[in-house]
Amino acid sequence: MSERETAILDELNDLLEIERAALLQGEIDKVGRVLDTKEKLLRELTACAPADTKDLDELRIKLSRNQELIENAMKGIEAVAKRFSTIRKVRKSLQTYDRSGHRKMIDITPGGRLERRA
Numbered sequence: 001m002s003e004r005e006t007a008i009l010d011e012l013n014d015l016l017e018i019e020r021a022a023l024l025q026g027e028i029d030k031v032g033r034v035l036d037t038k039e040k041l042l043r044e045l046t047a048c049a050p051a052d053t054k055d056l057d058e059l060r061i062k063l064s065r066n067q068e069l070i071e072n073a074m075k076g077i078e079a080v081a082k083r084f085s086t087i088r089k090v091r092k093s094l095q096t097y098d099r100s101g102h103r104k105m106i107d108i109t110p111g112g113r114l115e116r117r118a
Contacts, residue, residue, distance in 0.1 A: 001055065005048045009055050012041045016062040023069040028077075031070070 001009075015038055022030035094106040 002048065005045070008041055008045045008048065009059065012038070012045065012059060013062065015041065016059075016066055019066050020062070020069065023066065023073055026073075028073065031073075 015034055019031055019034045019038065022028075022034065091108070093108055096104050096106060098104050
């Protein structure tokens with residue numbers, strides 16, 4: 001393996017560890033900053049086409065692990081967005097049921113009052 005290939009692998013391994021730590025800490029903005037460098041290094045590594053795949057196996061494992069963390073982070077972000085949407089909807093309306101058991105939506109306008117009866 002050439003010195004350049006080794007340098008790329010070392011840099012990529014370090015970068016993947018930084019990315020993993022950022023994902024585990026929830027530092028999504030840091031993950032975004034790492035992405036461009038990671039893509040650049042992967043392109044450079046592909047262009048070199050290293051013959052020794054032993055070192056690449058460790059890299060594949062780290063890439064796969066980080067990809068799984070990214071996917072889980074995205075699921076978490078989607079869940080938060082869905083929850084915020086539900087909260088906004090609850091602030092604007094009230095869902096209740098009428099005497100016959102049919103669902104009824106009551107819009108709550110800003111500045112309006114909701115009267116509570118016992």
